[in-house]
Amino acid sequence: MKRWLQLLAALLALGTLTFWLATGAHRGWTRTSVAVEKTDEITGLTYREYESRFVPGVDVLGAGLLGALVVATAGVLMRGRSRPPDRSPP
Amino acid sequence: MKKYMTMHLARRAARFSASLVLALTATAAPQTFDFKDPKGVNNAVFELDAPLESINGTANGVSGEIRFDPANPAALEGRIVVESASLHVPNPMMKEHLHGKDWLDVAKHPTITFEAGKLTNVRTQGDDTTADVTGKFTLKGVTREITVPVRLTYLKDKLGARSNGRMQGDLLVVRSKFTLKRSDFGLNPGAPTDKVANEIALTLSLAGAAPRS
Numbered sequence: 595m596k597r598w599l600q601l602l603a604a605l606l607a608l609g610t611l612t613f614w615l616a617t618g619a620h621r622g623w624t625r626t627s628v629a630v631e632k633t634d635e636i637t638g639l640t641y642r643e644y645e646s647r648f649v650p651g652v653d654v655l656g657a658g659l660l661g662a663l664v665v666a667t668a669g670v671l672m673r674g675r676s677r678p679p680d681r682s683p684p
Numbered sequence: 685m686k687k688y689m690t691m692h693l694a695r696r697a698a699r700f701s702a703s704l705v706l707a708l709t710a711t712a713a714p715q716t717f718d719f720k721d722p723k724g725v726n727n728a729v730f731e732l733d734a735p736l737e738s739i740n741g742t743a744n745g746v747s748g749e750i751r752f753d754p755a756n757p758a759a760l761e762g763r764i765v766v767e768s769a770s771l772h773v774p775n776p777m778m779k780e781h782l783h784g785k786d787w788l789d790v791a792k793h794p795t796i797t798f799e800a801g802k803l804t805n806v807r808t809q810g811d812d813t814t815a816d817v818t819g820k821f822t823l824k825g826v827t828r829e830i831t832v833p834v835r836l837t838y839l840k841d842k843l844g845a846r847s848n849g850r851m852q853g854d855l856l857v858v859r860s861k862f863t864l865k866r867s868d869f870g871l872n873p874g875a876p877t878d879k880v881a882n883e884i885a886l887t888l889s890l891a892g893a894a895p896r897s
Contacts (some may be wrong), residue, residue: 595881596704605768621736621737622737622776623736623737623774623777623778624775625774626774626775626776627772627774628774630744632847633721633831634723634725634846634891636839636840636845636846636855637725637837637839637855637857637891638857639725639726639857639859639889639890640889641724641726641727641742641744641889642727642729643693643724644742644772644774649774652736653776661754
């Protein structure tokens with residue numbers, strides 16, 4: 595069980611970090627839409643169109659790493675509780 | 685014969701003068717430009733500084749009318765309306781906060797308006813006019829008089845090209861960049877300025893159409 599929790603914590607941390615890096619390592623807040631700048635040919639005005647896209651920010655990275663830390667801590671505590679009692683003679 | 689020629693020339697001159705007067709009247713008359721843009725190009729970009737990243741978004745629910753006379757740009761009058769609920773930022777939680785009671789309170793104050801009063805420092809070069817427009821700006825129920833710099837570009841006969849020939853007429857492009865203080869309009873007065881800046885930078889990019897019937 596302890597090993598499973600440690601493995602889960604490592605996977606969660608690595609997965610979150612990989613996901614964040616792979617989606618552009620956005621150092622702001624998470625976005626669910628991305629602006630695309632366009633120009634109107636006749637008027638020369640620039641405007642934005644938003645495309646639906648999920649871009650994880652530092653909040654998602656932080657939540658993932660915090661989750662991994664909680665799981666890892668649970669694993670450590672479990673190890674402490676399951677330590678066998680000391681039966682050596684006095 | 686000579687008398688006939690003189691009468692003929694006089695008639696032609698009168699006809700020419702009449703058409704010239706008509707043409708001048710037609711071009712000199714103020715036109716009403718409608719800023720409800722079916723193409724969705726009209727927009728206001730806003731930006732506020734914040735620690736992690738700036739709050740940067742767009743509002744595209746623009747409407748309103750401006751009366752503009754290319755021969756007399758200083759006589760411009762009209763108003764621009766922006767739907768508060770059209771303000772969009774890419775983060776959904778931030779958008780919810782912006783639309784909420786502390787910020788814009790879009791349920792209670794559905795529009796943001798600017799009503800042009802007078803123009804000063806008017807300079808025209810070709811189709812471009814720059815000026816400072818003083819008018820009444822209403823945001824979250826608070827009305828204040830502000831002066832903003834504008835650049836107006838009159839695009840004669842360009843509506844046809846923009847509407848794929850469905851309508852003929854002129855376009856008026858309005859560009860403006862200015863700064864407001866959120867404290868002046870009661871926008872989340874509780875938020876400290878080290879968390880969210882007091883200054884809101886606004887960039888307006890608008891095009892109005894005056895179709896000819």
